[in-house]
Amino acid sequence: MKQLNKTNLGWLIFILVAFLATQLLVSFGIIDAFYEITLMTILINIILAVGLNLIIGFSGQFSLGHAGFMAIGAYCTAIMTIKTPTLVGLFAGILLGALIAGVVALLVGIPTLRLKGDYLAIATLGVAEIIRIAILNMGSLTNGAAGLSDIPYLTTWQLAFIFVMITLIIVVNYIKSSAGRATIAIREDEIAAESMGINTTKYKTIAFVIGAATAAVAGGLHASYFSVIRPADFTFMKSIDILIIVVFGGLGSVTGSVIAAIVLGIINVFLQPFGQLRMILYSLALIAIMIFKPSGLFGTKEFMISTVMKKQKTKTPTKKEETK
Amino acid sequence: MSLLEVKKLTKNFGGLAAVSMVSMELNSNELVGLIGPNGAGKTTLFNLLTGVYQPTEGRIDLEIKGKKQSLIGKKTYNITDMGLGRTFQNIRLFKNLTVLDNVLIGMHAKNKVGTLAGIVRTPHFYQSEEKMKKEAIALLTIFNLEDKVAERAKNLPYGEQRRLEIVRALATKPKILFLDEPAAGMNPQETADLTALIRQIQRDFEITILLIEHDMSLVMNVCERIYVLEYGRMIAHGTPAEIKNNQAVIKAYLGGE
């Protein structure tokens, strides 16, 4: 069993501990109903950020349309669960949302991913806006600008946690496969990648589709946890929110995105009373990070369980960040 | 029949003909040089042959299993897959990736494990990863880079970066390898080592090499045949001895009166 090597076992234990610790905090009421909202937001943001990081940080394509794909997932899940308010309805909604988002990403991606950096950013932004305007104009199905309310509460944080894990496994396995290496090669040098026999459009599209599908999953969880969704929840601003997490965590670092989602989620709680000042701080931080460390706070560094385990064995003080 | 046949190839940029009416042939298992003064259109010709540019006119045919296949209109990655590998004049390695990853990426196109198999980690995926890594390290060993597998490409010294680029191109399993000024920026000792290495590659891998080079001694030393470009036109073609005494070539290099 190659799947159960030491590194993977280490991660499994790490994840179980994280899950149990959260469970304990919830059971003892330290994470109360109010903080559970923060917990859910963090979990949903992890999925969003990891998916966007796959597109921006690993394939090197600049997408500003993440909120659009999230909207597809949210509305699919909402419509499905209002009709079928069971877990089956929830799963069907999330799956359908991911599927539709994937197909839309495929249709949009094939022509637009040939565009270079900033043109692609604008094109994806345009796609997200078109999705939002389409949702606004779908009559009683989406209920226009007022949005959908009374979406059945079917999501728990445990369920979201499982979805986070599924997303992480898919994204990490992809990155660490031959196709993933081809994708990263495109980020490094597109012309050289092409002359290595790599069909660049294909791998950009695959990364884009996976990213879009995971955004839809996050959207589905969002709809079924918060129970109310409006097209205004999925504007350009939402895409920027996710972008901030990705940049903080490092373009090209999965663990960076996870840590950034958690840290920013917690900071948000403390900065809540400051209102607008919080947004000013975020935008200043965004500019400062780009000026002083353009690859994001963690760069492409990953938190590696194998190095932590090795360090433990040799009894040297644990150093959490290790270059790949 | 020759392995690669180029007929009356022309590329116009605006009104300027960067390459005009160029014809050439490459046979299997030979080492051919392409020389010419700066701006003669050598790299443009490479870019036409590898599909980076599309020619305005002319034909490029590659022999695959006894059949002629046109390369016109094909994408760069298709052409690489059909057996044309290349290096770049200004090194274009995947700088932030390891030496090993650079070579593995070169092997990707010939690796038949699907994207989905990689995500769900089938046993087949693990086998092929293992096999690719072994092959990559074997290849790196031939070029004395086996100690550097975990190093990032950008941290290698210049000469090793040039060598890694050749390894990466060989990883695509080419029938014809295009080397774009591999000796650029090298000192005489390094150039001599490279000369030996190019000979060795051609012999051991049994491939055809087309070499663009400024360093005349290198070209005259290793190439069996030489093509000479000037202002986008093929002005001469022959053995090193013939080229050395060709009046047109001497005029092109020394300036005519």
Add this chain to the structure above:
Amino acid sequence: MENFIQQLINGLSLGSIYALIALGYTMVYGIIKLINFAHGEIYMVGAFIGYATIHTFQLGLIPSLIISMGFCALLGALIERVAYKPLRKATRVAALITAIGVSFLLQNVMIYIVGPQVRAFPQVIENKVYSVGNIQINQTQITIFLTTIILMVALQFIVKQTKMGKAMRAVSTDADAARLMGINVDNVISFTFILGSSLAGAAGVLVGMYYNSIDPLMGVAPGLKAFIAAVLGGIGIIPGALVGGFAIGIIETLISGYGSSLIKDAVVYLILIIILIVKPTGLLGKNKKEKV
């Protein structure tokens, strides 16, 4: 037919505002290859400066325009020096994220200062309506159109006739070569931001007059549309911004007039995606390929 001409007239005045903003995008892109996302916010600031001068200080249209243009010019130059200059050698993605950060900052600072609510823009000129048959033209539309034309002519003069304009064109063709020729590239870039931002400031005041309302988030949508206009005309090309601006303005009013105003934005984005796929260099652009 009359309706069509009416829509065309409405489209021209909206289009001239887009064109003014698009010029800033195009000039900056032409010089440093950056989509200055914050440009829409500069135009928003321009609208608020106009509001302050007209409402609080009771100034007329022309002094308000001049003050707004001056303030925005300074703001644009400041943003360039503080946020963009350190990133000249950085990746395109890093520069773009910074531009988004600046845009986000300006929005939030403005919300912090004046609050998020929409406010009515004071009436600065008497809005007479002229009728020819059933076609109506009001004073605001004429003022917007004339102001735009005057600014365009001035810009054309600066770019074509002055030494600075010549330097701008040199830098946009090849910044390194221009530097070797003794051109102070940093100053030229700052000057480009000053020109572009002042036009955006003017557009801010004019749009306040056109829609009669302003708010801190007003820059986002017109900013994007003006950018689309610049891409449509061919980014980096000054006449392209004019063509694109008027085209987007007219298309938008025609769709609102004949179809549904709900889908007008979607159509504009669709045009963007189509132009990017079919001819990414825009209507007036020439094709270029990366050198290997």
